Amino acid sequence: MFRRTFWFTAGAVTGVWATTKAQRLVRGLTPESLAATAVNRAVDAGRRAKLFAEDVRSAMAERETQLNDALGLDRGSRPAELPGPRLKALPGRPKHPYTTYNRKEDL
Template sequence: MFRRTFWFSTGVAAGVWATTKVNRKLKQLTPENLAVSAANKAIEAGHRIKDRAVGFALDVRDNMAQREEELGEALGINAAPELPAPRRYPAIENRNSPKYVEGSTYQTYSNNSYNRNEDH
């Protein structure tokens, strides 16, 4: 009697396990889930390709800098050129401006009315 109960419960458990396994697989094979999984795989592939391309670009840049340094040493042009100091110009007042008042700096408002479009 114990043997029959054991094998019966074992068969029930195997049947339940197989049924759930088949139902999961059927749900995975629906058109919606297939589309989602294909889209996810395409996105992952795109990320992998982008990461490899970025890595390749960084490798190319590093090797290019190294080669430029080797060529600079071989040709003796590695020294950075000295640039002249930047020029500083003093502030110059525009004496033709209607805002200019003799002997002082620019004023924000003046008595002269000036319209840029009058001359046109």
């Protein structure tokens, strides 16, 4: 008698548990629930992307300060003068060593 009562109770508890789980799953798969989940995940992803961008900006500013200190550059001073204009390529010579011109004397 005790065995039958135990197994009947175990079966009833398992049935209630399975029914509850199935109902939660069905409620979670409705279009409204799926849309709400997608919106929540998109907002969370946007928030994480914003935090990442802020971290990158702060690290970039810190590294720029480190480089300026290492190079002896001061933000308040005038920038160094730019170098003069580059020399033009000599006529008749290719600009790049691997390029050739189709000249009549090459044929």
